[in-house]
Amino acid sequence: MVAIQTYNLTKQFGTLTAVNSLNLAIHKGTIFGLLGPNGAGKSTLLSMLCTILNPTSGTATVNGYDILTESEKVRQSIGIVFQSISIDDRLTGRENLKFHAMLYNVPEDKIAGRIDEVLALLELSDRADDLVRTYSGGMIRRLEMARGLLHHPHILFLDEPTIGLDPQTREHIWSYIQELTRKKKGDLTVLLTTHYMDEADLLCDEVAIIDKGQIIVRDTPGNLKQDLQGEKISFNMKSPEILASLLSDNPRICKVSTESGLLEVQVIHNGNIVQEIFDIAREAGIEIDHISIHESSMHDVFLHYTGKEIRKEEDDNFTSQYRKSRRRR
Ligand SMILES: Nc1ncnc2c1ncn2[C@@H]1O[C@H](COP(=O)(O)OP(=O)(O)O)[C@@H](O)[C@H]1O
Ligand SMILES: [Mg+2]
Structure with a gap:
């Protein structure tokens, strides 16, 4: 069964093609990773699948619904954890979730139960009534995931779920994601973006390496490494x-x-x-x-298929952004 299928999905920003005629099928119940450097088109792809952005051409189905003609049904069946959608740190964890439940039209009589359920799932119950301001980075990310799961979505979209977290917290988040998909027994598909090799390798069932808006290769991390062994x-x-x-x-x-x-x-x-x-x-x-x-690693796989090191790419990006910001001063 397919959870997501794209058909020549394309997004252009002026003359820049951020996502280039992409054809991708993602199987139900898997943790699928889009691995690519900054600017590869990962967030743009996710935004189109979540119906936040309209494609320039092509289309996709999400949970069997067309993103162009059935966007409302798509939205009701997915959960989104994006960096840009922030949690209010002046409210408690529970208050944040309540606000989101109302936004998503979760039936009034179900709200309290659902909130308790996701809080327990992400092990936040004992801190639920504390202000988010007092939470650690990892707890905030978990609260964001709890929020994304509140309306029982079949697909969870995670944009760079562990960016900026320390190694130990990142591993915790990975085990939460794996535990979630296991508990939902095939009814939850996770599509995440990452530029971390270890995240793609250790968390994802399947990985697509994406660069310049195109998929270069897709397979299980094991097969990708095996091919270069x-x-x-x-x-x-x-x-x-x-x-x-x-x-x-x-x-x-x-x-x-x-x-x-x-x-x-x-x-x-x-x-x-x-x-x-x-x-x-x-x-x-x-x-x-x-x-x-x-022994080949995901780094070798990435280098083999893209001809570049992701670290270097990021440094370049950082340097040019730094230069730009200096120039503006
Ligand atoms: N709203 C936008 N307007 C113009 N260009 C954009 C916009 N959003 C993204 N881009 C460009 O599209 C490309 C892909 O961006 P993005 O999808 O954010 O990449 P990633 O998430 O892989 O880092 C980049 O070159 C980026 O600068
Ligand atoms: Mg991005």
Whole structure:
């Protein structure tokens, strides 16, 4: 069963194409991650699916409802946790939820029960009547999630759910999200955006890497990493340059590099290349001291498909924003 399906979904801002003719199907009951650098089009995509933004062309169905012609039904069936929709910190957690329940037309006689239910789900019951001003960052994020779940949505949209939180709190939020989908037994689909590799890797059942408004690849984190497994192998030895020259025209090796005492090879297919390299080394009388096969990570996957490091991208972005703000002064 499909929870979300997009059809050539496109959003342009003037001449900029933020989301480019996207076709994506997301299965019911999964935690799906859109992984991409700043400006990739993740929030724009989410906003269109939530009917906050109109597409330039194309369309999508969310819970089987068309985002263009059945936007009201879409809205009633989804929960949204966006950075921009803020919690009022002069109210208590419970008051914030009550306000939201009224906004979403939760029936009067059900409001109190629903609030207790989501507070318990996100383990906020004992602090429910304290002012939000006294909450930690992680508690506020949990309250936002509680709010998103108040009207029993089938799909929860989370835009960068753990941005700005410390590592321990981030892991807590991940386990809440996983617990939620488990408890709802396939009736809750979570679509989240992230620029964190570990979040995509450890939280999501499936990941789509998105860049410049397009999906480059989608699969489970396990498969994505598996496909690159054994791509990079390091050999420690006394003079790596000799072996490097013997391997330079091997058709299964795409890159050879050396550092002092270290030879690194990038292989196309791992197969039994390690044995082959050992044989070549032995024939040439070269002794290999140590070998390590590089375990591929989401960082490697991202770099492989986009050709860039997400950190660098962010730094560039930060630097240019910083420069702009300096110029304005
Ligand atoms: N309201 C807008 N007007 C003009 N450009 C926008 C607007 N919203 C987003 N953009 C641009 O669209 C691109 C995608 O943005 P966004 O979806 O926010 O990316 P992400 O969430 O992946 O960081 C960026 O280049 C951004 O500057
Ligand atoms: Mg964004």
